[in-house]
Amino acid sequence: MFKQLAAGIAAFGLLSGMVHAAEGAPELETFVVSGEQPGPGLWKVSKGDHVLWLLASYGSLPKGMTWRTSEIESRIAESQEVLYGPSISISPDIGLLRGLTLIPAALKAAKIPDGRTLKDVLPADTYSKWLALRLKYMGKDDDVEKMRPALALEQLRAKAAEKNGLTGGPNIFAVVGDIRKKHKVPGTRMPAISRTIRVENPRGMLKNAQKLQLPDVECFTRGLDKIESDIERTRALANAWARGDVQTLRSMHRNLPMREAARENCAYSLMVALNESESADAAHSKQMLDDAMWHVEQASVQAEINWIAAAQASIAKNRSTFAVLPVAEMFRPDGHLEKLRALGYMVEEPK
Helix, strand or coil, X not given: CHHHHCCCCCHHHHHCCCCCCCCCCCCCCCCCCCEEECCCXXXXXXXXXXXXXXXXXXXXXXXXXXXXXXXXXXXXXXXXXXXXXXXXXXXXXXXXXXXXHCHHHHHXXXXXXXXXXXXXXXXXXXXXXXHHHHHHHCCCCCCHHHECHHHHHHHHHHHHHHHCXXXXXXXXXXXXXXXXHHCCCCEEECCCEEEEECCCCXXXXXXXXXXXXXXCXXXXXXXXXXXXXXXXXXXXXXXXXXXXXXXXXXXXXXXXXXXXXXXCCHHHHHHHHHCCCCCHHHHHHHHXXXXXXXXXXXXXXXXXXXXXXXHHHHHHHCCEEEEEEEHHHHHCCCCHXXXXXXCXXXXXXXX
């Protein structure tokens, strides 16, 4: 809760989902698939007669979809191991108890200064667009009207996705786990990668954030204009995953460097604005943001190295191994699959 509320302090909460970003889309659809769907086929990585089967995971699956899992069940059942990737945790060094004492200040920092609302700070035409979308997807919500534009925009995105049936569908990892347990296949969980960010004077940084004016209005306006096209893009990706349309998945994914992806998120502008004054707290904020960026990048590199080493070991010892990777990773030019290919493994894409 604290990391979500204190956007100015917990940069790692902002950055954790930005290692990969997807954008660009072919012709879009206006519906979400439902009923029984196959999902994507499996990627095959092999050396000799030893094989690693890879399932591409995607976060927003259609709510009304039933996943036909016969292929993955047969592959898991014949495998000697299910390989899980490492989790990454980037945390502040403030501790739980201290963090709890900062929640009131974090709540204030999340709100527009001086008791104003979005209607007070947004241009009239922007507020009119916001209100129409808020009523469409969120209904009456006085609390969100008090939030800083960047945070209000993220609330709207989440509600729009939910309203369009793009959340609440099958949980890929839960399904894989249930099948693995059913067939008594051992699971290997790689060690978590944990890093700690030093936060100097978090209370002072939050007080500084409370006084911060609104550098994110311009970004909010751009993001508002893209809400529904972003929903269409997410819908098209979800549909492509559900149908097993690998070519559409490939055409819609473009991997951005993490720092570039971060700049497209409006909350990033709040972080940058916190760094711009000459105060000691601004210097602390800048150092924290730089540290968070560096740690996320380094942890991601370490996670990739660990996973590739574990995949090689599994392929060597098992006739068959099953694993899951994010769908974007399947198409990254310098990603896991390409690195395995460079190491001499044969990589075959599902048809």
